[in-house]
Amino acid sequence: MKKVLFSMVIGLGMVSQANAFAGDAQAGKSKAAVCAACHGSNGIGTTDTYPNLAGQHADYIAKQLKAFKAGDRKDPLMSPMAANLSDQDMADLAAYFSSFNRDGSTAGGSASEGGQTAATAAPAPKFIPSAEAGKALYEHGDADRGIASCVGCHGQDGNSDVLINPNLADQHPEYLEKQLAAFKANTRHNASMNAVAANLTTEDIANIGAYFKDTSAVGEVKASTGKVAVKTLAGDVELGKAKSATCVACHNADGNSTVAMYPSIAGQGEAYLLKQLKEFKSGARDNAIMAGMVAGLSEDDMQNLAAYFASQTLKPVVGEENAAGHKLYIGGDAERGITACIACHGVSGKGMDNAGFPAIGGQHPTYLKAQLEQFRSGVRANDKNAMMQNIAAKLSDADIEALANYMSTLK
Ligand code: HEC
Ligand code: HEC
Numbered sequence: 001m002k003k004v005l006f007s008m009v010i011g012l013g014m015v016s017q018a019n020a021f022a023g024d025a026q027a028g029k030s031k032a033a034v035c036a037a038c039h040g041s042n043g044i045g046t047t048d049t050y051p052n053l054a055g056q057h058a059d060y061i062a063k064q065l066k067a068f069k070a071g072d073r074k075d076p077l078m079s080p081m082a083a084n085l086s087d088q089d090m091a092d093l094a095a096y097f098s099s100f101n102r103d104g105s106t107a108g109g110s111a112s113e114g115g116q117t118a119a120t121a122a123p124a125p126k127f128i129p130s131a132e133a134g135k136a137l138y139e140h141g142d143a144d145r146g147i148a149s150c151v152g153c154h155g156q157d158g159n160s161d162v163l164i165n166p167n168l169a170d171q172h173p174e175y176l177e178k179q180l181a182a183f184k185a186n187t188r189h190n191a192s193m194n195a196v197a198a199n200l201t202t203e204d205i206a207n208i209g210a211y212f213k214d215t216s217a218v219g220e221v222k223a224s225t226g227k228v229a230v231k232t233l234a235g236d237v238e239l240g241k242a243k244s245a246t247c248v249a250c251h252n253a254d255g256n257s258t259v260a261m262y263p264s265i266a267g268q269g270e271a272y273l274l275k276q277l278k279e280f281k282s283g284a285r286d287n288a289i290m291a292g293m294v295a296g297l298s299e300d301d302m303q304n305l306a307a308y309f310a311s312q313t314l315k316p317v318v319g320e321e322n323a324a325g326h327k328l329y330i331g332g333d334a335e336r337g338i339t340a341c342i343a344c345h346g347v348s349g350k351g352m353d354n355a356g357f358p359a360i361g362g363q364h365p366t367y368l369k370a371q372l373e374q375f376r377s378g379v380r381a382n383d384k385n386a387m388m389q390n391i392a393a394k395l396s397d398a399d400i401e402a403l404a405n406y407m408s409t410l411k
């Protein structure tokens, strides 16, 4: 996990740098001649295993080219292709391919430049993939099996609003399946995707591929299990509740703190809560108040307390809108090398517990501000690979204030 997270941080750093180069689609066109053999001159892959680049987000294309060049993403065909590209080349190529529509047509014209769209008859499969099951999994995830829904990051029907999250719509399904298998096998590294794909079965992947053959062909679907999503918790909620009496004074009985300097812990990820409690105890997270609270707790107690508070529902605070905070949260700042918070904490601030990213939405801004300051000064240093400390080091007081206010408005 350490290594995966680390490579993600590097990868994210690269987005910022890629952004620093403005791409020129015209210049990209001549440079793209070498790509046409596989990706088509209009970005439509010439076979099922060559991904379409047409209309993909430029930021995403540039990020992938950097990853191939740096060796973070490996492919026998692409690695040598990317090796000789400069940052400017990558930006130009990204601008060129993203200027097409997703079907390879240009804004005014048709897809006449050639390349073929997918759809050669596949050999009869033993398992018949279900596009409906694929869509259900895509939209609802499967809480029982620890699979997050994909919509939050990749958008409705695979049209992503977040610039570093790829569009999946109109991509070759075979290619998407191959990538999911690579994330699952850990041969392609991305913390979010490795966590998501780890729990996907071969059948799930085939189902998702079937859905992406033609997303418009599938009508409305219900959650795949047909059950209301239930959180599965490792600890015992009842035993945790029984132990929580000493926490009430500051975090309230249901984990929704009413005092701005005490965090709400209701609905926070169980693994994250457990990590914090253990680290308050070991001193890895240095806080005198909490150290006293956990000193007498056993590992089981902490696990159960984490389960109890994770099972509660967060009552988000009424935050103050903040435009500067919003911009920094979703876009980062390429010039100052600040990674977008959205990459780890999510569009709606819910985090991703199985990747170790806490929920920060609806939290007291006073607490959020204090934590960012502590990461910046190094008082809080319990983050893996210093991923928050590295980011916080680049934040000004005004940034922290703006971000804390914005995050508190997320639901
Ligand atoms: C010989 C064939 C070939 C050539 C030439 C080629 N590519 Fe690729 N490209 C591939 C293959 C195969 C993949 C998928 C790799 C994988 O499965 O991870 C790929 C993947 C990519 C991706 C990642 C797409 C995604 O959705 O993640 C980008 C971006 C890309 N290529 C850009 C380029 C550019 C720009 C050029 C020209 C400079 C180029 N490629 C030349 C075969 C090629
Ligand atoms: C927390 C956000 C998040 C969630 C949830 C998520 N993804 Fe992703 N996904 C990403 C990011 C970020 C990338 C790009 C990784 C990279 O930069 O290499 C990605 C890449 C992919 C790719 C490779 C696309 C390409 O062009 O190479 C596929 C396929 C994919 N995701 C499918 C899924 C499916 C299916 C689900 C749901 C089961 C899902 N994702 C859930 C963030 C997410």
Ligand code: HEC
Pocket: 243, 244, 246, 247, 248, 249, 250, 251, 261, 262, 263, 264, 265, 268, 273, 276, 277, 286, 287, 289, 290, 293, 294, 305, 358, 370
């Ligand atoms: C006297 C007040 C007080 C009591 C009682 C208390 N806490 Fe805390 N708790 C705090 C403060 C203050 C912080 C923030 C520490 C910091 O700034 O790092 C905190 C932080 C936490 C965090 C980290 C939250 C996050 O988002 O990182 C967890 C988890 C937590 N407390 C759980 C508990 C549990 C479980 C109990 C009961 C066993 C408890 N607390 C009792 C004051 C208290």
Ligand code: HEC
Pocket: 008, 009, 012, 263, 275, 328, 329, 338, 339, 340, 341, 342, 343, 344, 345, 356, 357, 358, 359, 360, 368, 369, 371, 372, 382, 383, 384, 387, 388, 391, 403
């Ligand atoms: C590469 C992933 C990553 C990025 C990007 C990221 N964070 Fe974090 N963040 C984390 C992790 C991991 C933790 C939890 C560290 C730990 O285990 O205690 C965290 C913790 C936090 C916390 C403390 C939460 C709590 O309950 O105590 C805040 C606040 C926070 N991040 C804000 C931000 C902001 C603001 C940004 C963007 C400027 C950002 N993060 C970007 C990974 C990330």
